[in-house]
Amino acid sequence: MAIQAYTNYQRTRTQTASPGELIVMMYGGAIRFLTMARQRIETGDIESGHRNLVRAQEIILELMVSVDVGVGPVAQNLFDLYEFMHRHLVRANVSKDAKMIDEVATLLRELLPAWEQAIAADTRGQGARVPTIADIRYATA
Numbered sequence: 001m002a003i004q005a006y007t008n009y010q011r012t013r014t015q016t017a018s019p020g021e022l023i024v025m026m027y028g029g030a031i032r033f034l035t036m037a038r039q040r041i042e043t044g045d046i047e048s049g050h051r052n053l054v055r056a057q058e059i060i061l062e063l064m065v066s067v068d069v070g071v072g073p074v075a076q077n078l079f080d081l082y083e084f085m086h087r088h089l090v091r092a093n094v095s096k097d098a099k100m101i102d103e104v105a106t107l108l109r110e111l112l113p114a115w116e117q118a119i120a121a122d123t124r125g126q127g128a129r130v131p132t133i134a135d136i137r138y139a140t141a
Contacts, residue, residue, distance in 0.1 A: 020119040023066070027112045030059040034089075034105040041096050053093040053101070060086045060104075081107070 037052035060082055067079040085104045092100035 018119070019066075020115060023063070024112065024115050024119060026059050026063055027108050027115065030056045030063075031105055031108050031112075033059070034101050034108075038098050038101045038105075041098060041101075046096060049096065050093060053089055056104075057086055057089045057093070060089065 033052045033056040037049045037056065040046075040049035040052060064079060064082040064086065067075050067082065069076045069079050085107060088100055088104050091097070092104070
């Protein structure tokens with residue numbers, strides 16, 4: 001019963017979400033699947049790790065197709081970043097490399113606040129500002 005209620009809640013949430021909110025949800029989902037994939041691979045559950053990596057890859061592909069590269073170089077840069085993440089996850093899945101999984105998860109975690117701020121600005125009537133590549137704080141480690 002509780003699972004059905006949660007499923008209904010999630011369905012309603014995605015059906016009523018703004019495009020920006022959907023992007024934030026996809027980021028959250030990708031991060032969650034990457035975390036689970038890493039944990040499963042570390043414990044030797046390769047099949048489950050693979051499934052979680054594939055789900056994260058699918059989310060990244062959805063993010064890629066949501067970018068309108070015709071609007072300018074910022075959009076193209078974002079598309080290129082998503083494409084890099086997808087390729088990196090494919091390689092991570094083949095090699096079962098936890099470090100590669102962490103690198104993509106870190107990029108997503110660093111981009112997420114920019115999207116959240118854009119949504120918050122939009123709901124306050126200030127107009128949404130699309131995050132730029134300059135908003136990304138690349139990990140130096």
